[in-house]
Amino acid sequence: MSHDTEPHAQAEGGLAPEPGEGGPAPVPEPESAAASLAETAADIDELNVEEPVVAILMGSKSDLPAMEKAATELTERGIRSETRVMSAHREPDTVAEYAKNARLRGIKVIIAGAGLSAALPGVVAAHTDLPVIGVPLTSRTSVAGGLDALLSISQMPPGVPVGCVGVDNARNAAVLAARILSI
């Protein structure tokens, strides 16, 4: 067992003077350090002020009439969102890239709506650990009034969860996003 018995080179209670300097480095006054921290925090808040915190994704432009209800609900609650159309089947790379970067961009919850086989919410959840809320949608060729999309979105494998709201109920997805954000 070894013990540190050597005398410490650094003077007790302060920094050792730099070679060539006459004394200890000046310590910033606590008040000016606090003011500078507050200024930095304010700068960061200012930078983030317009950034969206909820993403609203959908597989096709034809989903917009149903999905815009989520955007309306979020806006009414003062929650910033962005809306994007990207298909898990037609643009798989775009979806993967978007989902991977979402957290870094400040997104906190992702709402994803799709019809038919409705892979979009699940694919997004595969590429991010942000909460994903799926909205099963009806479309021209839906089976059983949207049951196809409902099962695709809700029947995720263990470990890759997607929250699922009712068919065409994008408004509820927005309300749930607000609750996840506790706003």
Ligand code: RP5
């Ligand atoms: C899904 O297929 C979309 O989410 C949409 O609900 C459905 C039909 O898409 P479009 O053929 O109208 O583009 O991928």
